[in-house]
Amino acid sequence: LGLTVAEAAEMTEAAKRAEAVTLVPFTYRHMPVMRWVKRLIDEGYLGAPHRLGMRYFTGFAREGEYAWRFDADVAGSGVIGDLGSHWLSIALWLMGDVAEIGAVSTHTVARADRSDGRPYERTEDGAVMTTRFADGALGVLEVNATCWEGTPFGQTHHLDAHGRDGTIHATCDWDTVQEVRGVRADAPGPAAVLPIPDDIWGGARRETVHDTYRDVFRVEGAMVGEFIDSVRSREPCSTDFAHGLRVQQLVDAAARSAAGDGALRPV
Template identity: 50%
Template sequence: MASRVRDGEIGTSWSADAMFLPALSAHPGAEVVAVCGRDAGRAEAFARRWGDAYALTDTDALLDHGGLDAVLILTPNRLHHPLTMAALERGMHVLCEKPLALNVAQAQDMLAAAEAAGVCHMVPFTYSFMPATRYLRELIGQGYIGQPYHLNMRYYSGGARTEEYRWRFDRSEAGSGVLGDLGSHFLFIAMQMFGGVNSVQCQLGRYGERGPRPDGKPYERVDDSAMLSFEFVNWAQGNIHVSNMCYEDTNFGQTHHMEFHGSDGTLYSYTDWDKVQQVSGARVGEGPVRRLDIAEDIWLGARRDKVHDTYRDVFRRQDHMARGFISAILKGQPASPDFANGLQVQRVLAAAERAAKEGCRVPLTEIE
């Protein structure tokens, strides 16, 4: 069993700086060896801030750097498949951002290669690790709502209200728009709560203006709003609405709303990404809706007055996401969520895109 994991990290996004690299630098069993990004100055700044690491601008140079055990791929989606496959060919453990790939075929390749290599693999569906979500999952698992009937989930953000070019809304870079970017988070949570999806309907919207690509080339603009309606394998119903075009007047410019209904009760959750992260519920025969305090064994010492302090503590101090990935490697155990979970979400995304294009309900059995 390994005593230390030597990591390379590809991508210099805000999330790399806020979640992944701080988590690795704080883990006693991890060593950040190299950071790679397109901007040499930014890569150098990240390398200095989060360890005595090499700063690189060439992904091959990072992957061929001697002694790396694992790689974190935090890049635009079009690079997920080639970089993951290259890392797996070298026998590395891989954490790859969501959505796992541009399409189902790529996701299947990545899962098959990871299983053949016998390495640890993870897709970090961030919000599934937050205390409110984990408490909801625990309550539903304990039977709080009884037989699941339906869920409603809304992720509202203002991330696309500006008009500059963003790769997340470029088909060639992202594969899909807000459907894959934000929708993948809530699809994973929905399936954690209610199980597998049987069929999907979807409407996609494109409301925002987008600036030209930096290289001047034309590109296909993808969705900045998505509404999904689906049926679960257990016949429960679900609705998810994700939008990057909402004006949400909070410090982080986004809100999360979740409702879960069943034969015995209802659960609600609201997070304003400022000071509110609340779970409430009502059960048959127990009176009106009341606030439910998130259990202390879920908080695990995380600060709770400000949501972003919770966020930092969950990912920098607890064994979730990047830290959980390292701990799984050290223990010789599977990581979670893994590429199989990423493929499950990818299949629902593919069904949703087809449903939106054809104006029909698409069974998951038709998505190979």
Template identity: 50%
Template structure:
């Protein structure tokens, strides 16, 4: 048994600082041993704040020093594949942000290597761990809506409204625009609730003019800031997912989530305003109008509910979800979920969506091989 788990984190983003590092710092079986960032001064500053003993500017050096059991990869998407593969080849367990890679072929190689070598992996599709999503899964699995007919999911946020350069819209670093950054979150939830996706039709938009040069003064190919994706599921259900990063959403988290699920036996709705509202409502056939459904206490598991952000903090910093769950799984020699195989599935849906937009036709997900 590995205990404690010596962890190195690659990336010095706000997300690493606000989510991964707090979760690791309060896990009784985790030891944050190293941090790596291209901006070594920023890495040193974070190391001081989180009491991390070793600082690296090059992930090769961090991995080669052989003092780690696991790595957390919180970098731009173009770095996921090389870092994860090198770490796994060194025998390290890997948590890697989504989307897992730049292409499906890369993601599949990562997933297959991990499976063949018994590497513990995790792709943190954050919103699947939230109480609303977990309650929806229980209800749908228990037959609340009967046979699924269709779904409608909308993710609205405004982080692209200012038009400044962001690597998330730089196709050389991200591989996709908002359809990869936000769409993959909802692809994961849709598949979690309705099963495998069979085919995809997608339309991508570029609504906000963006900076024409990157942070180094070089031109780059700009990714989409909005997407509408139509899905056909293997079980015969269909769905529509809309994501946009140019919406005005004046909430503390700057976003809202809207979800609707319909089937032969009933209807479910979920709405999160990312201020104080996180609700599920529904009605089964014969019950009359849709009514609020109370999320069970066992799903909250003690998480605060006064604001959605406090729920979010507790789910990921205090409970064994996502980063904390990754550590617990290593200690208990279990495979955390969603793993790289799931991440590769979502990458395949993303690749099909992008191909659909460019070719103007429906794409069978299983036809994607690259």
């Protein structure tokens, strides 16, 4: 939402005073894979949750040219804020609030100077965040921008969730794979495909992920449609500034942890 918690809090308070309807565009929760995972969890497929693992692999940091994304003055943080904010938003949505967070990070690729030669603080291109949710479940959220995935879109998403009553695995390779697998506790494995229901797909094309992405937002009206409905009803969006502020608090706490000893701390 902002470069710092203070900025995000100021924006949130200003919007509250103005009684404005707000939206932070956390897009991935609107994709069919994540919506299906959310429904399964809400309907009790996991039972009491034990852990959540999420991995976001992409390769835009593999080359060492200057990029604003890795300039602390411009971006605030590296992949913890850039990619990790999306994962933290989804983790809150799936598992509830985070009680503790920690992180470790790395600067794998040497980054070029600014074009004008001015020095700057290089931010992280890879990070692993650990969380303890309010209900005691654990989370491991990995984000890395130095990974070669070899897919047309250059990124892949992976999710694993385990609970007392079942297990869910989800994969989106941003090419042709949008798949959720699951196995119930005490049932024989391996996890089997759990087809995404037609009502979640809606009218979106299914052949390639990028076509699905286009249709979810440009045809089905996800996110923007919610914003318009919220303007009409005056009900808050699911990812309003208050949600963005909470994500910003987690991002900042993770960045502080990564700059220190990486330990879990209350947040």
